[in-house]
Amino acid sequence: MKPAYRTAIYVLLVVTGVSLYYGFTLGSEDKRAFMPAKLSYSHHQIELACSSCHGAAFSSKDEVEKRCRNCHADELVAMEDSHGSKKFGDPRNAKWLQVMDAKKCLSCHQEHVPERTSAMTLSQPKDFCIACHADVANDRPDHKDIDPSTCTNAGCHRYHDNRALNEDFIAAHLNQTDTTTGTHRPIRTKLAKKKLVADMAVDDKHRSVLGEWATSSHANGHANCSDCHQQGKSWSVDMSVCKHCHEDSFNQWTQGHHGMKFATLNSTITVKDSALPMQQSASDKAMNCNSCHQPHQYNTIKAESESCLGCHADEHSLAWKQSKHAELWRANADTGASCATCHMPHLIDSEKQVTVQHNISAMMRPQEKMLQQVCMTCHGYEFSLRALSSTELIRNNFSGLPSPTHQSVDWVKARKLSESKTVEQKK
Amino acid sequence: MKRIIFIMAIALVGCGKQSSEQGDQSLQRMADAVHKVLETDRAVYTQMVVNRLTIEDKVIKASEHWKEEKALVLPAQMFRASAERVNEQSPGFSYALISPWAINKKNMPATDAESKGMDKLKADASKSYYLDEELGGEKYFTAVYADIAVAEACVSCHNNHKDSPRKDFKKGDMMGAVVVRIKR
Numbered sequence: 001m002k003p004a005y006r007t008a009i010y011v012l013l014v015v016t017g018v019s020l021y022y023g024f025t026l027g028s029e030d031k032r033a034f035m036p037a038k039l040s041y042s043h044h045q046i047e048l049a050c051s052s053c054h055g056a057a058f059s060s061k062d063e064v065e066k067r068c069r070n071c072h073a074d075e076l077v078a079m080e081d082s083h084g085s086k087k088f089g090d091p092r093n094a095k096w097l098q099v100m101d102a103k104k105c106l107s108c109h110q111e112h113v114p115e116r117t118s119a120m121t122l123s124q125p126k127d128f129c130i131a132c133h134a135d136v137a138n139d140r141p142d143h144k145d146i147d148p149s150t151c152t153n154a155g156c157h158r159y160h161d162n163r164a165l166n167e168d169f170i171a172a173h174l175n176q177t178d179t180t181t182g183t184h185r186p187i188r189t190k191l192a193k194k195k196l197v198a199d200m201a202v203d204d205k206h207r208s209v210l211g212e213w214a215t216s217s218h219a220n221g222h223a224n225c226s227d228c229h230q231q232g233k234s235w236s237v238d239m240s241v242c243k244h245c246h247e248d249s250f251n252q253w254t255q256g257h258h259g260m261k262f263a264t265l266n267s268t269i270t271v272k273d274s275a276l277p278m279q280q281s282a283s284d285k286a287m288n289c290n291s292c293h294q295p296h297q298y299n300t301i302k303a304e305s306e307s308c309l310g311c312h313a314d315e316h317s318l319a320w321k322q323s324k325h326a327e328l329w330r331a332n333a334d335t336g337a338s339c340a341t342c343h344m345p346h347l348i349d350s351e352k353q354v355t356v357q358h359n360i361s362a363m364m365r366p367q368e369k370m371l372q373q374v375c376m377t378c379h380g381y382e383f384s385l386r387a388l389s390s391t392e393l394i395r396n397n398f399s400g401l402p403s404p405t406h407q408s409v410d411w412v413k414a415r416k417l418s419e420s421k422t423v424e425q426k427k
Numbered sequence: 428m429k430r431i432i433f434i435m436a437i438a439l440v441g442c443g444k445q446s447s448e449q450g451d452q453s454l455q456r457m458a459d460a461v462h463k464v465l466e467t468d469r470a471v472y473t474q475m476v477v478n479r480l481t482i483e484d485k486v487i488k489a490s491e492h493w494k495e496e497k498a499l500v501l502p503a504q505m506f507r508a509s510a511e512r513v514n515e516q517s518p519g520f521s522y523a524l525i526s527p528w529a530i531n532k533k534n535m536p537a538t539d540a541e542s543k544g545m546d547k548l549k550a551d552a553s554k555s556y557y558l559d560e561e562l563g564g565e566k567y568f569t570a571v572y573a574d575i576a577v578a579e580a581c582v583s584c585h586n587n588h589k590d591s592p593r594k595d596f597k598k599g600d601m602m603g604a605v606v607v608r609i610k611r
Contacts, residue, residue, distance in 0.1 A: 089514030090521050091608050092537050094563025139532065168492060419589060 037112040040121040041275050045261040052264050053111070061106060068105040071255070075362075079161035099131050100124075108159070120368065126153065142411055155367065155389035156408045164372035164381070170412040176380030184335055184378040185346045186354045193221020200225035206235075212296040228295075242289045248349075249358040250289075256360035258287050277314040285311060304338035305329070319397035335378075342374050366394050382409050451568065455557055457520070458570035458607040462555070465506070465522060465605060470577045473502040478578040489580065501584065519610045524574060526603025528593035530585070534603075538562060544571025545604055552601040559611075566611040574603045 025033045031050050039047050046052055055063045076084060087093060088102045101107045110123040117123045130148035137144040151157050157165055196219050202210050213219055223245065228237050239262075243250040254263035261269040272283040285291060292307040293299075305326075309317060320326050320339060329336025343364055344357050357363060363370055367388050375384035386402035387393050393402060477489045477499055490498035500508070506524050514521055527545055529535045536542040540560040547556045552573035560569050576582050576598050585602065586594040596602060 085515045085517075086511035087514070089517055090510070090523060091562040091565065091567055091610075092523055092541070092606075094565070097563055169495075172492070172495065 035112065038114050039111055040114065040117050041119075042121045043111060044275055045257065045269055045273065046264045049264045061104075065105055068109070072105070076160060080163055081160045082162045083159060096132050100128070120365070125149075127151075129157070129159075153367070155371075155385050155406060158368060161368065164376070165408070167412055167415070170381065170409055171416060173376075173381035174409070174413060174416070176382065178380055178383040180378055180380070182335070185341060186348055187334055188346060188354045188356070195219060196221055196224050198225050200229060200231055209296050212294075216296055216298040218296075218298060237295065239289050246289075248355065252358035252362075253289075253360070256358070256362060257364070258291075258360045260361075262287075271311050274311075276312065278311055279313045282311045301333060304333070304340035304344075308339040315395050316397050319395075319399060323397040323399050325398060337378070342370065345374055345377070382406060385409065451557075454568040454609050454611075455570065458557070458568065458609055459555070461520060461522060461607050462570065462572050462605055465607075466572070469502055469506055472505055473578045473580060477502055478580045482579055482583075489584070502581065521608050523606045523608075524603060525606055526574070528585070528591065529603065530588050530590045530592075540569045541571070541604075541606055544569070544606065547571070548573045548601060548604055560608075567608040568611055569609075570607045572605045572607070573601045574605050576600050576602050 022033065025031060030048055032047060034050075035047065038044070043053070050057075053064055053067050055067060083102045085103045088097055096102065108124045108128070109121045110117070111121065113123055118126070127148035129151040133151075136146075152159060155165075163169070198210055198213065202225075213225070218224075227245075228241050229235055239250070250259075253259035258269070261267060261273075268286045268288050270283070270287070271278045271285045291311075292303040294302065305320070309320070317339070325337035325341075327336070329338045329341065333341075340356070343360065345363055347355050347357050349355050363374055366375075371384055371388055375388065379387070383402065385408065386404075386406045387398060389406060390402055393400060480487050480499065481489050488496070488498045489501050490496045491501055491504065492498070493500045493504070503524055510522050510524070523534075525534055525536050525541055525545065527535060536545045538560060540558040544556045544558060547554070548571065552575070555570055555572045558569045558571070560567050576596055579598055581602060582596045582598050582600070585591050585596050
């Protein structure tokens with residue numbers, strides 16, 4: 001055979017093989033072969049669900065934007081987003097959009113570019129604030145020599161959530177004690193109804209389960225055996241059964257990293273799927289309601305720390321047991337701090353009921369999200385700000401004291417002093 | 428023949444101009460209508476809610492930190508919150524409250540049209556001014572109206588605020604301007 005024919009056959013075989021591979025992949029559920037690069041930590045769980053971000057194939061960036069908002073719009077409203085369309089939809093701010101289109105999520109949060117993506121899927125350089133705020137020293141001379149890469153990582157400003165990071169808020173919370181006394185988090189009220197008598201027969205093998213149920217909240221008039229199990233069928237319970245009564249908690253769970261894969265792909269994440277350091281021994285554990293809650297004991301104390309540490313093995317998690325937070329929590333669950341105290345805080349809903357935040361991602365990033373909503377529940381503002389400014393303290397689960405001062409607070413104190421002197425002089 | 432073409436061209440230019448003028452009249456009417464609603468709502472909130480409850484009945488205070496202090500939203504904040512919600516919906520028009528004596532510097536006149544409109548209002552606050560401007564590659568019909576202190580609450584708040592650059596306002600003074608922009 002002539003070399004030219006042989007080459008042509010090789011090329012044909014390769015092209016056919018590649019075409020078959022991609023053609024088959026295109027028709028299958030797993031389309032990762034088409035992924036240009038890995039997704040960030042924020043979205044890696046749903047890499048099999050291209051359409052959850054892209055919609056139909058080859059959709060426009062506007063379609064992707066819409067899908068960003070499907071999941072994140074409520075959170076941005078709740079945090080009173082400092083930037084975004086409410087500000088940059090105003091034509092008088094149009095000139096800033098030529099620097100960076102602040103109305104678009106994708107201007108700062110691009111996916112599939114791991115080489116330039118940092119925490120929170122930020123794909124802008126760390127000093128990006130300066131692009132619009134280069135003249136900050138005109139109004140704030142003390143900002144003249146500030147390194148712009150520290151605007152958002154030194155506890156001074158955030159791009160979206162500045163509710164607790166503005167001069168007035170700081171001024172209103174100066175001179176608070178480092179730690180407040182008494183009960184810190186809102187106490188959950190357990191509504192006890194008439195004690196139930198088990199309505200299903202159990203064999204000797206399950207006798208202990210019945211005993212556990214009898215002392216649980218479920219037995220206090222809330223859920224009998226037949227509410228979750230069906231006689232003569234498998235004893236295993238689907239999460240939809242839990243959801244039937246705990247819908248709000250379930251829906252919150254699906255919004256965070258524990259449940260987002262289930263919400264998107266209808267399959268639960270396993271420990272080995274996680275991008276975080278996890279316990280090797282827990283690799284095959286799947287994330288569902290029972291991962292944290294024992295089905296019959298319903299032991300919330302266990303759910304607050306032991307369940308977390310059964311899977312999580314990062315430095316912050318592993319350091320908790322030796323921390324002051326843990327020591328205080330072991331003495332009193334409502335005055336100390338378990339994993340859940342901080343990361344699944346108690347909330348008071350519109351009907352004044354105390355509930356538990358089950359969106360695990362809502363309070364997972366200390367510097368970005370937890371200052372006001374979590375730390376200030378037990379600590380003064382300044383102490384909280386100083387602690388959260390230390391990456392080392394976050395890593396070792398706050399084993400140690402924060403630095404004695406914080407630049408933002410010092411500046412606000414100085415301005416207050418200057419203002420009061422001016423008032424005195426006018427008198 | 429040349430004469431016919433010339434007459435037709437003049438007629439077309441005339442029609443175009445007339446059409447443009449009619450378009451501007453329509454935009455002006457729309458801007459005036461938006462402003463009338465804003466002005467009235469603002470006066471009603473300021474007089475019937477803020478002034479009555481904070482100064483006359485003294486049952487609650489109004490504060491820029493309304494959320495933390497469980498106080499009434501200031502009239503200017505109410506205006507801006509509503510403007511921000513409109514911005515999020517991109518309906519083809521927007522409105523803003525500006526002032527050369529703004530407590531927050533970002534609310535000072537920021538475009539040429541805002542500065543020109545503000546200067547004209549300083550000379551005669553009884554009129555409204557209409558200008559064309561281009562911002563971010565988009566053309567706008569921009570209307571500027573005087574914003575008058577309609578209640579004692581407006582005056583006392585600005586005169587007593589630590590960051591206010593002017594502290595001698597009296598009821599009835601022009602404190603700034605309302606700018607309504609309609610996308611062409």
